[in-house]
Amino acid sequence: MRRFMFAILLVGFLGGCSQEPQTVDELSRAGEEAFDNHEYARARKYLTKAVAQKPSDRHLLYLLGISYQRDFLYDSAFHYLKRLDLLFPGDREVNLRLYKIAKTVREWKSAIKAIQVLVETGDPGEQYHAELADLNLKVKNYKVAYYFYRKLLEADPNNPSYYLLIANLAAQLDSLDISLAVVDSALERFGDRDEFLVNKGLYLAAMKRYEESEATFRYLLAKDSSFLPARLNLAHALATQDDRAKKREALQLYLQLRPVADEVLRLDSLIGALREELNIKN
Structure with a gap:
């Protein structure tokens, strides 16, 4: 009787194992079934094992x-889709997914590459200009x-x-002449807006046109x-x-600004340097 029961239990155990x-x-069928049933953790359990046996299966x-x-x-989604993109470059379906997920995980270069594939496979390039x-x-x-x-800008010249x-x-590319021309065209179109004038003054200073920069900030x-x-920036x-007179004026401006801006701008070093240059003791 005991042998009979043991045989039944063994058969049951082996039968249970054989169902996995x-x-x-x-594994692929089990993973797909779980996926279709929205049991994604269970799907991953089977699909991971399947991929281990067949690592290049699209x-x-x-x-x-x-x-x-x-x-x-x-x-993790990005990891597997990126791997898939390396195995099957130019796949539109894969890059549609990568395009969205890469932005979510801040993988900007992969997002750029995905957009390039989407354009190459039929999407109009203009729709991605802003993102690119x-x-x-x-x-x-x-x-x-x-x-x-x-x-x-060519498509929307009224966007400041x-x-x-x-x-x-342009300034980052060491083309300050272009920077200045662009800001001047913005001032012509939109009027004397502060953000354009501030940038114009900064570009002029970077070009060592200090008197013009001064005039802009005085305005x-x-x-x-x-x-x-x-x-x-006038300072x-x-x-x-x-x-010397302008340096003294700069010193006075720095001293006036120190109570409100020194924690961020560390004006003490500028004030100290000007006092030393002007031979002014504390």
Whole structure:
């Protein structure tokens, strides 16, 4: 009787073990079934084992990546979809997923590459100009960012933010003449807006045109004497000129600004240097 019961238990145990998927086909079917039932953790259990046996299978890798995405596990989703993209470059379906997930995990270069594939496989390039400008700016690919912001400006010349972005990118590319020309065109179109005038003053200072920079910041202060950026940058423009009276004026401006700005700007070092240059004791 005991032998009979032991045989029944053994058969039951072996029967239970035999129900667990083992082969790639079995694991794939079990994973797909779990995926279709929205049991994504269970799907990953089987699909991971299947991928271990068949590591270059497009369908398995894709399904595994999506099962992570569905549970908001974006880093793992990106890992498998990126692996899939390396194995099958130019796959539109894969890059549609990568495009969204790469931005979520802040993998900007992968997002750029995914967009390139989407454009190559049929999407109109114009719909990605804004994203490509922003993404290339994030990865400090300033030349490409400049190109796409120029395209955006051509399409929408009444967007003031494009002028500032283009001007600042030109400055990053050591093209201050272009920066100045862009800001001047913005001033002509939009009028004497503070953000354009501040940037113009900064570009002029960077070009060592200090008197023109000074004049720009004085003009801003004439409009609003409390405008902190204008007061600070006027002080900088004055301090760099070989004129004792202007250096003394810069010192007074720094002293006035110190109570409100010193924690951020560390004006004490500038004040100390000017006092030493002017031979003024504390």
